[in-house]
Amino acid sequence: MSLKEAAAREAYLKTLLDVVDDAYKAARAETRLHLDKAAEETGTRQVAVTLPDGPDIATVSLSAGEGAAKVTDPEKFKAWVLENYGSEIKREFVTSVQPAFEKKLLAEMTAAKSTEWADKETGVVHEVPGVEIAPARARTHNVRFKKDGRDKVMAAWRDGRLVNVALPELTAGGAE
Structure with missing residues (x-):
């Protein structure tokens, strides 16, 4: 050819x-x-x-489709973690939430289909700011x-x- x-x-x-x-x-x-x-x-x-x-x-x-917990306002989320779970803040030149803690919280909120999170150690139920249940996978x-x-x-x-x-x-x- x-x-x-x-x-x-x-x-x-x-x-x-x-x-x-x-x-x-x-x-x-x-x-x-x-x-x-x-x-x-x-x-x-x-x-x-x-x-x-x-x-x-x-x-x-x-x-x-499926919904999943997702951090939509990182500053509000970080401020809440800092106030309530300071040990889960990774301190560098900037502060950020420990990735493993964020992953754990989002997974538990996704499973519950709610932005409320219950601390298993204290029993306190928190409405976690800066997190929403948002589409993670579109219906198809x-x-x-x-x-x-x-x-x-x-x-x-x-x-x-x-x-x-x-x-x-x-x-x-x-x-x-």
């Missing part, structure tokens, strides 16, 4: 890749909207995917293909069975 042929092939595939990527992102966003709506209205969190004329090839499932969805699901999609694409379903602008010769 010559340089000219290799460059042309790359340009053609890049064009197709960009169109497919844009279409995929739009389809993913639309699926997510429908999944969120179905979960809210009926509790449905997954759907089977079938080819237009064939068997199930995949399952699309909604996953729940995933596609899990059956063992031969991808092969069946590719065969359907090659046979023209997905012409009006996936990327009609590629198969119908749409122009921009």
Whole structure:
């Protein structure tokens, strides 16, 4: 293959890749909207995917996001630790909370899904300033293909069975 042929092939595939990527992102966003709506209205969190004329090839499932304790105001958090747990302050040219203590507090608050923290030694429950329960992992969805699901999609694409379903602008010769 010559340089000219290799460059042309790359340009053609890049064009197709960009169109497919844009279409995929739009389809993913639309699926997510429908999944969120179905979960809210009926509790449905997954759907089977079938080819237009064939068997199930995949399952699309909604996953729940997770919240985690997160320091959102380091100065307030540090001031509270300094006042209540001075031994957990690491003194340098600047003061900071001992990383292990911060990790421990955040893990315990994440588990409790609260910014209140109970000191196991004293039994005192503290409302810890500068910490919030914030999204740590966004809610999303995933596609899990059956063992031969991808092969069946590719065969359907090659046979023209997905012409009006996936990327009609590629198969119908749409122009921009």
